[in-house]
Amino acid sequence: MVVGGGLAGMAAALKLAHAGYRVTLLERRPFLGGRAYSFEDPDTGAEIDNGQHILVGACSRLRGFLDAIGAPASAFVRQRRLGVTILDPDGRQATLAAASLPAPLHMAAAVLRYRHLDFRQRATVARDVRALAHLDSNACADLESIPFGDWLAARGATAASIERFWDPLVRPALNVAASEANVPLTAFFVREALWAGPHGGAVWLPSVGLTRAIGEPGRLALEGAGVVVKFSTRVETVETGDRGVTGVRLREGERIETTNVVCAVPPEALERILPASARPPTGYTGVGTSAIVNVYLWYDRPITDLDFAGTFGSDLQWIFNRSQLLGAHAAGHCLGVSLSAANEWVDMPKEALARRCDRAVERMFPARRSAEFISSAVVKEPRATFRAGPNVTPYRPGPIGAIDGLYLAGDWTDTGWPATMEGAVRSGESAAEAMLVQQRSTTGAALIR
Numbered sequence: 001m002v003v004g005g006g007l008a009g010m011a012a013a014l015k016l017a018h019a020g021y022r023v024t025l026l027e028r029r030p031f032l033g034g035r036a037y038s039f040e041d042p043d044t045g046a047e048i049d050n051g052q053h054i055l056v057g058a059c060s061r062l063r064g065f066l067d068a069i070g071a072p073a074s075a076f077v078r079q080r081r082l083g084v085t086i087l088d089p090d091g092r093q094a095t096l097a098a099a100s101l102p103a104p105l106h107m108a109a110a111v112l113r114y115r116h117l118d119f120r121q122r123a124t125v126a127r128d129v130r131a132l133a134h135l136d137s138n139a140c141a142d143l144e145s146i147p148f149g150d151w152l153a154a155r156g157a158t159a160a161s162i163e164r165f166w167d168p169l170v171r172p173a174l175n176v177a178a179s180e181a182n183v184p185l186t187a188f189f190v191r192e193a194l195w196a197g198p199h200g201g202a203v204w205l206p207s208v209g210l211t212r213a214i215g216e217p218g219r220l221a222l223e224g225a226g227v228v229v230k231f232s233t234r235v236e237t238v239e240t241g242d243r244g245v246t247g248v249r250l251r252e253g254e255r256i257e258t259t260n261v262v263c264a265v266p267p268e269a270l271e272r273i274l275p276a277s278a279r280p281p282t283g284y285t286g287v288g289t290s291a292i293v294n295v296y297l298w299y300d301r302p303i304t305d306l307d308f309a310g311t312f313g314s315d316l317q318w319i320f321n322r323s324q325l326l327g328a329h330a331a332g333h334c335l336g337v338s339l340s341a342a343n344e345w346v347d348m349p350k351e352a353l354a355r356r357c358d359r360a361v362e363r364m365f366p367a368r369r370s371a372e373f374i375s376s377a378v379v380k381e382p383r384a385t386f387r388a389g390p391n392v393t394p395y396r397p398g399p400i401g402a403i404d405g406l407y408l409a410g411d412w413t414d415t416g417w418p419a420t421m422e423g424a425v426r427s428g429e430s431a432a433e434a435m436l437v438q439q440r441s442t443t444g445a446a447l448i449r
Protein backbone atom coordinates (compact mmCIF):
# COMPACT_ATOMS: atom_id res chain seq x y z
CA MET A 1 0.00 0.00 0.00
CA VAL A 2 1.29 3.45 -0.88
CA VAL A 3 -0.41 6.50 0.63
CA GLY A 4 0.09 9.68 -1.41
CA GLY A 5 0.41 10.11 -5.16
CA GLY A 6 3.07 12.81 -5.34
CA LEU A 7 6.45 12.06 -6.87
CA ALA A 8 7.56 10.15 -3.77
CA GLY A 9 4.51 7.89 -3.75
CA MET A 10 4.62 7.36 -7.52
CA ALA A 11 8.33 6.45 -7.41
CA ALA A 12 7.78 4.01 -4.53
CA ALA A 13 4.77 2.38 -6.20
CA LEU A 14 6.56 1.97 -9.52
CA LYS A 15 9.63 0.41 -7.95
CA LEU A 16 7.55 -2.05 -5.91
CA ALA A 17 5.42 -2.98 -8.92
CA HIS A 18 8.54 -3.56 -11.02
CA ALA A 19 9.83 -5.84 -8.25
CA GLY A 20 6.71 -7.97 -8.69
CA TYR A 21 4.54 -6.78 -5.77
CA ARG A 22 0.82 -6.06 -5.94
CA VAL A 23 0.58 -2.37 -5.14
CA THR A 24 -2.37 -0.12 -4.36
CA LEU A 25 -1.80 3.64 -4.29
CA LEU A 26 -4.27 5.81 -2.40
CA GLU A 27 -4.44 9.50 -3.28
CA ARG A 28 -6.85 11.95 -1.69
CA ARG A 29 -7.08 14.16 -4.79
CA PRO A 30 -8.43 13.23 -8.24
CA PHE A 31 -4.98 13.38 -9.93
CA LEU A 32 -1.36 12.38 -9.40
CA GLY A 33 1.63 14.71 -9.07
CA GLY A 34 1.10 16.03 -5.54
CA ARG A 35 2.67 19.47 -5.18
CA ALA A 36 3.72 19.52 -8.84
CA TYR A 37 0.48 19.98 -10.77
CA SER A 38 -1.34 22.24 -13.19
CA PHE A 39 -4.95 23.34 -13.44
CA GLU A 40 -7.22 25.60 -15.43
CA ASP A 41 -7.34 29.04 -13.87
CA PRO A 42 -11.07 29.81 -13.42
CA ASP A 43 -10.67 33.55 -14.21
CA THR A 44 -8.44 33.43 -17.29
CA GLY A 45 -9.17 29.90 -18.56
CA ALA A 46 -5.40 29.39 -18.97
CA GLU A 47 -3.66 26.21 -17.83
CA ILE A 48 -1.24 27.25 -15.10
CA ASP A 49 1.02 25.41 -12.69
CA ASN A 50 0.60 25.60 -8.93
CA GLY A 51 4.14 26.96 -9.16
CA GLN A 52 7.00 27.12 -11.61
CA HIS A 53 9.09 23.98 -11.26
CA ILE A 54 12.75 23.79 -12.31
CA LEU A 55 15.05 20.85 -12.33
CA VAL A 56 18.76 20.76 -12.97
CA GLY A 57 21.12 18.30 -14.58
CA ALA A 58 22.12 16.92 -11.17
CA CYS A 59 18.56 15.58 -10.68
CA SER A 60 19.58 12.16 -11.99
CA ARG A 61 16.94 10.03 -10.25
CA LEU A 62 14.14 12.37 -11.26
CA ARG A 63 15.33 12.21 -14.87
CA GLY A 64 15.44 8.41 -14.59
CA PHE A 65 11.92 8.42 -13.19
CA LEU A 66 10.66 10.67 -15.99
CA ASP A 67 12.17 8.23 -18.50
CA ALA A 68 10.62 5.29 -16.68
CA ILE A 69 7.11 6.79 -16.84
CA GLY A 70 7.60 7.75 -20.48
CA ALA A 71 7.25 11.50 -19.87
CA PRO A 72 7.46 12.96 -23.37
CA ALA A 73 10.90 14.41 -24.20
CA SER A 74 9.07 17.44 -25.59
CA ALA A 75 7.62 18.14 -22.12
CA PHE A 76 10.85 19.85 -21.03
CA VAL A 77 13.24 22.37 -22.54
CA ARG A 78 16.76 21.90 -21.29
CA GLN A 79 20.19 23.49 -21.26
CA ARG A 80 23.40 21.61 -21.92
CA ARG A 81 25.18 23.43 -19.10
CA LEU A 82 24.40 26.00 -16.43
CA GLY A 83 23.63 29.44 -17.85
CA VAL A 84 21.45 31.94 -16.03
CA THR A 85 20.86 35.64 -16.51
CA ILE A 86 20.58 37.77 -13.40
CA LEU A 87 18.95 41.21 -13.66
CA ASP A 88 19.18 44.23 -11.40
CA PRO A 89 15.96 46.23 -10.70
CA ASP A 90 16.56 48.35 -13.84
CA GLY A 91 17.09 45.35 -16.08
CA ARG A 92 20.90 45.44 -16.31
CA GLN A 93 22.06 41.91 -17.04
CA ALA A 94 24.93 39.72 -15.95
CA THR A 95 25.25 36.07 -16.76
CA LEU A 96 26.39 33.21 -14.64
CA ALA A 97 27.39 30.68 -17.24
CA ALA A 98 29.48 27.55 -16.78
CA ALA A 99 32.44 27.65 -19.15
CA SER A 100 33.24 24.61 -21.27
CA LEU A 101 36.21 23.79 -19.07
CA PRO A 102 36.78 20.78 -16.81
CA ALA A 103 35.33 21.05 -13.30
CA PRO A 104 35.88 23.08 -11.21
CA LEU A 105 37.35 25.56 -13.69
CA HIS A 106 33.93 25.78 -15.38
CA MET A 107 32.56 27.40 -12.22
CA ALA A 108 35.59 29.53 -11.41
CA ALA A 109 35.27 31.09 -14.85
CA ALA A 110 31.52 31.59 -14.38
CA VAL A 111 31.98 33.43 -11.08
CA LEU A 112 34.96 35.48 -12.22
CA ARG A 113 32.91 36.78 -15.18
CA TYR A 114 29.84 37.69 -13.09
CA ARG A 115 29.53 41.42 -13.66
CA HIS A 116 27.09 42.30 -10.88
CA LEU A 117 30.01 42.02 -8.43
CA ASP A 118 33.35 43.81 -8.44
CA PHE A 119 36.45 41.74 -8.94
CA ARG A 120 37.27 41.39 -5.24
CA GLN A 121 33.74 40.23 -4.49
CA ARG A 122 33.90 37.69 -7.32
CA ALA A 123 37.15 36.30 -5.95
CA THR A 124 35.58 35.99 -2.48
CA VAL A 125 32.54 34.21 -3.91
CA ALA A 126 34.78 31.81 -5.85
CA ARG A 127 36.66 31.07 -2.62
CA ASP A 128 33.44 30.47 -0.69
CA VAL A 129 31.99 28.22 -3.42
CA ARG A 130 35.15 26.15 -3.22
CA ALA A 131 35.08 26.01 0.59
CA LEU A 132 31.44 24.87 0.61
CA ALA A 133 32.09 22.20 -2.00
CA HIS A 134 34.85 20.80 0.22
CA LEU A 135 32.94 20.67 3.51
CA ASP A 136 32.99 17.06 4.65
CA SER A 137 30.24 15.39 6.68
CA ASN A 138 31.88 16.18 10.04
CA ALA A 139 32.24 19.84 9.16
CA CYS A 140 28.62 19.88 7.94
CA ALA A 141 27.41 18.36 11.21
CA ASP A 142 29.25 21.11 13.12
CA LEU A 143 27.58 23.76 10.96
CA GLU A 144 24.03 22.40 11.27
CA SER A 145 22.92 25.14 13.67
CA ILE A 146 24.63 28.09 11.95
CA PRO A 147 22.64 30.21 9.46
CA PHE A 148 24.41 30.44 6.10
CA GLY A 149 24.50 34.25 6.41
CA ASP A 150 26.57 33.93 9.62
CA TRP A 151 28.93 31.47 7.94
CA LEU A 152 29.44 33.90 5.06
CA ALA A 153 29.82 36.91 7.37
CA ALA A 154 32.51 35.13 9.39
CA ARG A 155 34.44 34.69 6.16
CA GLY A 156 34.15 38.37 5.25
CA ALA A 157 31.50 38.05 2.51
CA THR A 158 29.90 41.37 1.61
CA ALA A 159 26.18 42.19 1.69
CA ALA A 160 26.39 42.71 -2.09
CA SER A 161 27.65 39.19 -2.71
CA ILE A 162 24.81 37.77 -0.59
CA GLU A 163 22.19 39.88 -2.34
CA ARG A 164 23.51 39.56 -5.89
CA PHE A 165 24.97 36.06 -6.01
CA TRP A 166 23.93 33.84 -3.12
CA ASP A 167 20.31 34.83 -2.64
CA PRO A 168 19.19 34.46 -6.28
CA LEU A 169 20.61 30.91 -6.29
CA VAL A 170 20.07 29.59 -2.76
CA ARG A 171 16.59 31.03 -2.13
CA PRO A 172 14.79 29.11 -4.93
CA ALA A 173 16.88 25.97 -4.41
CA LEU A 174 16.20 25.72 -0.65
CA ASN A 175 13.06 27.88 -0.40
CA VAL A 176 14.62 29.98 2.33
CA ALA A 177 16.50 33.29 2.24
CA ALA A 178 20.23 32.66 1.74
CA SER A 179 21.08 34.46 4.98
CA GLU A 180 18.85 31.99 6.93
CA ALA A 181 19.69 28.82 5.02
CA ASN A 182 20.95 25.54 6.44
CA VAL A 183 24.69 25.35 5.72
CA PRO A 184 24.95 21.58 4.98
CA LEU A 185 22.05 21.79 2.51
CA THR A 186 23.56 24.87 0.87
CA ALA A 187 26.89 23.06 0.61
CA PHE A 188 25.13 20.07 -0.93
CA PHE A 189 23.41 22.29 -3.51
CA VAL A 190 26.72 23.99 -4.36
CA ARG A 191 28.47 20.64 -4.79
CA GLU A 192 25.78 19.10 -6.97
CA ALA A 193 24.66 22.03 -9.08
CA LEU A 194 27.70 24.31 -9.25
CA TRP A 195 30.88 22.44 -8.45
CA ALA A 196 30.63 18.90 -9.82
CA GLY A 197 30.60 19.86 -13.49
CA PRO A 198 29.04 22.18 -16.07
CA HIS A 199 26.02 19.87 -16.54
CA GLY A 200 25.02 19.69 -12.85
CA GLY A 201 23.42 23.13 -12.95
CA ALA A 202 21.97 22.87 -16.48
CA VAL A 203 18.37 24.07 -16.17
CA TRP A 204 15.37 22.02 -17.30
CA LEU A 205 11.98 23.69 -17.52
CA PRO A 206 8.58 22.15 -18.27
CA SER A 207 7.23 23.22 -21.66
CA VAL A 208 3.72 21.93 -20.90
CA GLY A 209 1.62 22.06 -17.73
CA LEU A 210 3.05 19.99 -14.88
CA THR A 211 0.18 17.50 -14.85
CA ARG A 212 0.78 16.75 -18.53
CA ALA A 213 4.54 16.52 -17.93
CA ILE A 214 4.45 14.35 -14.78
CA GLY A 215 1.08 13.39 -13.27
CA GLU A 216 -0.62 11.99 -16.38
CA PRO A 217 2.34 9.99 -17.74
CA GLY A 218 2.87 8.81 -14.16
CA ARG A 219 -0.69 7.51 -13.92
CA LEU A 220 -0.42 5.68 -17.25
CA ALA A 221 2.91 4.10 -16.27
CA LEU A 222 1.68 3.01 -12.84
CA GLU A 223 -1.51 1.50 -14.21
CA GLY A 224 0.52 -0.15 -16.99
CA ALA A 225 2.76 -1.71 -14.33
CA GLY A 226 -0.32 -3.12 -12.56
CA VAL A 227 -0.60 -0.58 -9.73
CA VAL A 228 -4.19 -0.02 -8.62
CA VAL A 229 -4.53 3.76 -8.29
CA LYS A 230 -7.48 4.93 -6.17
CA PHE A 231 -8.22 8.61 -6.54
CA SER A 232 -10.22 10.84 -4.19
CA THR A 233 -9.36 8.35 -1.44
CA ARG A 234 -8.17 9.89 1.79
CA VAL A 235 -6.48 7.73 4.42
CA GLU A 236 -7.73 8.66 7.86
CA THR A 237 -5.46 6.38 9.93
CA VAL A 238 -2.82 3.74 9.55
CA GLU A 239 -3.95 0.92 11.83
CA THR A 240 -1.50 -1.07 13.88
CA GLY A 241 -1.41 -4.15 16.09
CA ASP A 242 1.19 -5.93 18.22
CA ARG A 243 3.14 -6.98 15.15
CA GLY A 244 3.10 -3.68 13.27
CA VAL A 245 0.91 -2.33 10.50
CA THR A 246 -2.41 -4.14 10.00
CA GLY A 247 -4.24 -1.89 7.55
CA VAL A 248 -5.45 1.58 6.69
CA ARG A 249 -8.82 3.14 7.46
CA LEU A 250 -10.25 5.51 4.85
CA ARG A 251 -12.18 8.68 5.58
CA GLU A 252 -15.40 7.01 4.40
CA GLY A 253 -14.86 4.31 7.02
CA GLU A 254 -13.70 1.49 4.76
CA ARG A 255 -10.76 -0.55 6.05
CA ILE A 256 -8.15 -2.05 3.74
CA GLU A 257 -5.86 -4.73 5.12
CA THR A 258 -2.14 -4.53 4.52
CA THR A 259 0.99 -5.32 6.48
CA ASN A 260 3.22 -2.97 4.48
CA VAL A 261 2.57 0.69 3.88
CA VAL A 262 4.68 3.47 2.41
CA CYS A 263 3.40 6.78 3.75
CA ALA A 264 4.46 9.34 1.13
CA VAL A 265 2.68 12.37 2.54
CA PRO A 266 3.92 15.68 4.00
CA PRO A 267 4.80 15.75 7.73
CA GLU A 268 1.59 17.38 8.95
CA ALA A 269 -0.49 14.75 7.10
CA LEU A 270 1.71 11.96 8.46
CA GLU A 271 1.27 13.23 11.99
CA ARG A 272 -2.53 13.06 11.50
CA ILE A 273 -2.70 9.53 10.09
CA LEU A 274 -0.19 7.74 12.33
CA PRO A 275 -1.14 6.56 15.84
CA ALA A 276 1.06 8.00 18.60
CA SER A 277 2.77 4.61 19.05
CA ALA A 278 4.10 4.83 15.49
CA ARG A 279 5.49 8.37 15.81
CA PRO A 280 8.67 9.61 17.49
CA PRO A 281 8.06 11.74 20.62
CA THR A 282 9.29 14.84 18.79
CA GLY A 283 6.74 14.33 15.99
CA TYR A 284 7.48 15.23 12.41
CA THR A 285 6.38 18.83 12.03
CA GLY A 286 9.56 20.30 13.54
CA VAL A 287 10.84 20.73 9.97
CA GLY A 288 8.60 23.82 9.69
CA THR A 289 7.24 25.13 6.42
CA SER A 290 8.05 27.82 3.90
CA ALA A 291 5.70 29.44 1.37
CA ILE A 292 5.99 29.90 -2.38
CA VAL A 293 3.86 32.36 -4.31
CA ASN A 294 3.54 32.43 -8.10
CA VAL A 295 2.17 35.42 -9.95
CA TYR A 296 1.16 35.11 -13.61
CA LEU A 297 0.89 38.34 -15.59
CA TRP A 298 -0.64 38.55 -19.07
CA TYR A 299 0.13 41.40 -21.46
CA ASP A 300 -0.95 42.18 -25.00
CA ARG A 301 2.59 41.78 -26.35
CA PRO A 302 5.95 40.25 -25.44
CA ILE A 303 7.75 41.96 -22.57
CA THR A 304 11.17 40.29 -22.89
CA ASP A 305 12.89 37.75 -25.09
CA LEU A 306 14.67 36.11 -22.16
CA ASP A 307 13.37 32.59 -21.42
CA PHE A 308 13.88 33.05 -17.70
CA ALA A 309 16.01 35.14 -15.37
CA GLY A 310 16.84 35.67 -11.73
CA THR A 311 16.74 39.12 -10.23
CA PHE A 312 18.00 40.94 -7.15
CA GLY A 313 16.86 44.11 -5.38
CA SER A 314 13.45 43.65 -6.99
CA ASP A 315 10.14 42.12 -5.93
CA LEU A 316 10.40 39.68 -8.82
CA GLN A 317 12.99 37.11 -7.61
CA TRP A 318 12.71 34.86 -10.72
CA ILE A 319 10.75 35.46 -13.90
CA PHE A 320 9.74 32.90 -16.52
CA ASN A 321 8.68 33.81 -20.01
CA ARG A 322 5.77 31.38 -20.18
CA SER A 323 4.84 32.37 -23.75
CA GLN A 324 8.27 31.37 -24.96
CA LEU A 325 8.57 28.26 -22.79
CA LEU A 326 5.07 26.87 -23.29
CA GLY A 327 4.12 28.36 -26.66
CA ALA A 328 0.39 27.99 -27.31
CA HIS A 329 -0.13 26.37 -23.88
CA ALA A 330 0.67 29.72 -22.23
CA ALA A 331 -2.40 31.40 -23.80
CA GLY A 332 -1.16 34.88 -24.73
CA HIS A 333 1.90 36.77 -23.53
CA CYS A 334 2.41 35.47 -20.05
CA LEU A 335 5.19 36.25 -17.60
CA GLY A 336 5.44 34.02 -14.53
CA VAL A 337 6.96 35.40 -11.34
CA SER A 338 8.12 32.87 -8.78
CA LEU A 339 8.60 34.06 -5.19
CA SER A 340 10.33 31.63 -2.83
CA ALA A 341 10.52 31.89 0.97
CA ALA A 342 7.43 34.02 0.47
CA ASN A 343 5.83 33.86 3.93
CA GLU A 344 5.55 37.65 4.01
CA TRP A 345 3.67 37.62 0.66
CA VAL A 346 1.02 34.98 1.36
CA ASP A 347 -1.34 37.22 3.30
CA MET A 348 -1.25 40.03 0.74
CA PRO A 349 -4.41 40.31 -1.42
CA LYS A 350 -3.89 38.81 -4.87
CA GLU A 351 -4.59 42.05 -6.77
CA ALA A 352 -2.05 43.94 -4.64
CA LEU A 353 0.54 41.23 -5.26
CA ALA A 354 -0.04 41.32 -9.01
CA ARG A 355 0.15 45.13 -9.07
CA ARG A 356 3.40 45.11 -7.12
CA CYS A 357 4.96 42.58 -9.48
CA ASP A 358 3.69 44.47 -12.52
CA ARG A 359 5.31 47.68 -11.23
CA ALA A 360 8.62 45.82 -10.82
CA VAL A 361 8.24 44.42 -14.37
CA GLU A 362 7.66 47.95 -15.66
CA ARG A 363 10.84 49.18 -14.03
CA MET A 364 12.88 46.23 -15.28
CA PHE A 365 11.60 45.90 -18.86
CA PRO A 366 11.09 49.00 -21.05
CA ALA A 367 8.74 46.99 -23.34
CA ARG A 368 6.17 46.90 -20.51
CA ARG A 369 5.71 50.68 -20.76
CA SER A 370 4.03 50.43 -24.16
CA ALA A 371 2.21 47.15 -23.40
CA GLU A 372 -1.29 46.73 -22.06
CA PHE A 373 -1.83 44.69 -18.91
CA ILE A 374 -4.52 42.08 -19.64
CA SER A 375 -4.99 39.97 -16.51
CA SER A 376 -3.25 38.14 -13.69
CA ALA A 377 -3.48 34.99 -11.62
CA VAL A 378 -1.86 34.33 -8.25
CA VAL A 379 -1.24 30.91 -6.71
CA LYS A 380 -0.26 30.83 -3.05
CA GLU A 381 1.25 27.72 -1.53
CA PRO A 382 1.64 28.61 2.18
CA ARG A 383 3.21 25.23 3.02
CA ALA A 384 5.08 24.70 -0.24
CA THR A 385 8.08 22.93 1.28
CA PHE A 386 9.82 22.35 4.59
CA ARG A 387 11.91 25.26 5.82
CA ALA A 388 15.56 24.47 5.10
CA GLY A 389 16.95 26.53 7.97
CA PRO A 390 19.41 25.62 10.74
CA ASN A 391 18.78 22.47 12.82
CA VAL A 392 16.38 20.93 10.32
CA THR A 393 18.26 17.66 9.77
CA PRO A 394 17.25 15.90 13.03
CA TYR A 395 13.60 16.28 11.96
CA ARG A 396 14.12 14.40 8.68
CA PRO A 397 13.49 10.67 9.29
CA GLY A 398 14.91 7.86 7.19
CA PRO A 399 12.71 5.47 5.18
CA ILE A 400 12.08 2.94 7.94
CA GLY A 401 9.20 3.83 10.27
CA ALA A 402 8.91 3.24 14.00
CA ILE A 403 6.88 0.02 13.68
CA ASP A 404 7.05 -3.07 11.47
CA GLY A 405 5.65 -2.60 8.00
CA LEU A 406 5.76 1.21 8.10
CA TYR A 407 7.96 3.05 5.60
CA LEU A 408 8.27 6.80 5.13
CA ALA A 409 8.83 8.83 1.98
CA GLY A 410 8.50 12.44 0.88
CA ASP A 411 10.77 15.32 -0.07
CA TRP A 412 11.06 16.25 3.61
CA THR A 413 12.55 12.91 4.71
CA ASP A 414 16.28 12.38 5.07
CA THR A 415 17.36 12.38 1.43
CA GLY A 416 20.27 14.80 1.77
CA TRP A 417 18.51 16.96 -0.83
CA PRO A 418 16.48 20.09 -0.18
CA ALA A 419 12.71 19.82 -0.75
CA THR A 420 12.74 19.04 -4.46
CA MET A 421 11.23 16.68 -6.97
CA GLU A 422 14.59 14.90 -7.04
CA GLY A 423 14.47 14.44 -3.27
CA ALA A 424 10.89 13.17 -3.50
CA VAL A 425 11.79 10.52 -6.11
CA ARG A 426 14.84 9.45 -4.11
CA SER A 427 12.79 9.12 -0.94
CA GLY A 428 10.14 7.00 -2.68
CA GLU A 429 12.75 4.70 -4.16
CA SER A 430 14.54 4.40 -0.80
CA ALA A 431 11.30 3.50 0.99
CA ALA A 432 10.54 0.85 -1.64
CA GLU A 433 14.09 -0.49 -1.40
CA ALA A 434 13.84 -0.68 2.41
CA MET A 435 10.59 -2.62 2.10
CA LEU A 436 12.11 -4.98 -0.48
CA VAL A 437 15.14 -5.64 1.73
CA GLN A 438 12.84 -6.39 4.64
CA GLN A 439 10.72 -8.72 2.50
CA ARG A 440 13.77 -10.53 1.15
CA SER A 441 15.15 -11.09 4.65
CA THR A 442 11.77 -12.38 5.87
CA THR A 443 11.50 -14.73 2.90
CA GLY A 444 15.10 -15.81 3.40
CA ALA A 445 14.43 -16.71 7.03
CA ALA A 446 11.34 -18.68 6.04
CA LEU A 447 13.28 -20.72 3.48
CA ILE A 448 16.00 -21.68 5.99
CA ARG A 449 13.39 -22.81 8.48
Ligand SMILES: Cc1cc2nc3c(=O)[nH]c(=O)nc-3n(C[C@H](O)[C@H](O)[C@H](O)COP(=O)(O)OP(=O)(O)OC[C@H]3O[C@@H](n4cnc5c(N)ncnc54)[C@H](O)[C@@H]3O)c2cc1C
Pocket residue numbers: 003004005006007008009026027028029033034035036050051052053054055233234235236264265266269273292293381383384385409410411412419420421422424
Ligand atom coordinates in the same frame (compact mmCIF):
# COMPACT_ATOMS: atom_id res chain seq x y z
C1 LIG B 1 4.92 26.25 -5.64
C2 LIG B 1 5.97 25.19 -5.60
C3 LIG B 1 7.10 25.32 -6.39
C4 LIG B 1 8.08 24.33 -6.36
N1 LIG B 1 9.18 24.44 -7.18
C5 LIG B 1 10.02 23.41 -7.27
C6 LIG B 1 11.09 23.44 -8.21
O1 LIG B 1 11.26 24.40 -8.95
N2 LIG B 1 11.90 22.34 -8.29
C7 LIG B 1 11.72 21.25 -7.50
O2 LIG B 1 12.47 20.27 -7.65
N3 LIG B 1 10.74 21.21 -6.56
C8 LIG B 1 9.90 22.26 -6.44
N4 LIG B 1 8.89 22.22 -5.53
C9 LIG B 1 8.85 21.11 -4.57
C10 LIG B 1 8.24 19.87 -5.20
O3 LIG B 1 6.97 20.15 -5.74
C11 LIG B 1 8.11 18.83 -4.09
O4 LIG B 1 9.38 18.62 -3.52
C12 LIG B 1 7.58 17.49 -4.54
O5 LIG B 1 6.54 17.62 -5.46
C13 LIG B 1 7.13 16.73 -3.30
O6 LIG B 1 6.66 15.46 -3.64
P1 LIG B 1 6.18 14.47 -2.48
O7 LIG B 1 5.68 13.26 -3.16
O8 LIG B 1 7.24 14.35 -1.47
O9 LIG B 1 4.98 15.21 -1.74
P2 LIG B 1 3.59 15.71 -2.33
O10 LIG B 1 3.76 16.17 -3.72
O11 LIG B 1 3.04 16.66 -1.33
O12 LIG B 1 2.67 14.39 -2.35
C14 LIG B 1 1.93 13.96 -1.25
C15 LIG B 1 0.61 13.42 -1.77
O13 LIG B 1 -0.07 12.81 -0.70
C16 LIG B 1 -1.45 13.11 -0.82
N5 LIG B 1 -2.03 12.94 0.51
C17 LIG B 1 -1.82 13.70 1.62
N6 LIG B 1 -2.51 13.21 2.66
C18 LIG B 1 -3.16 12.11 2.22
C19 LIG B 1 -4.05 11.17 2.82
N7 LIG B 1 -4.38 11.26 4.12
N8 LIG B 1 -4.54 10.16 2.07
C20 LIG B 1 -4.22 10.05 0.74
N9 LIG B 1 -3.39 10.92 0.12
C21 LIG B 1 -2.86 11.93 0.85
C22 LIG B 1 -1.46 14.55 -1.34
O14 LIG B 1 -2.69 14.87 -1.96
C23 LIG B 1 -0.29 14.51 -2.33
O15 LIG B 1 -0.72 14.16 -3.63
C24 LIG B 1 7.93 23.21 -5.51
C25 LIG B 1 6.79 23.10 -4.70
C26 LIG B 1 5.83 24.06 -4.75
C27 LIG B 1 4.60 23.91 -3.89
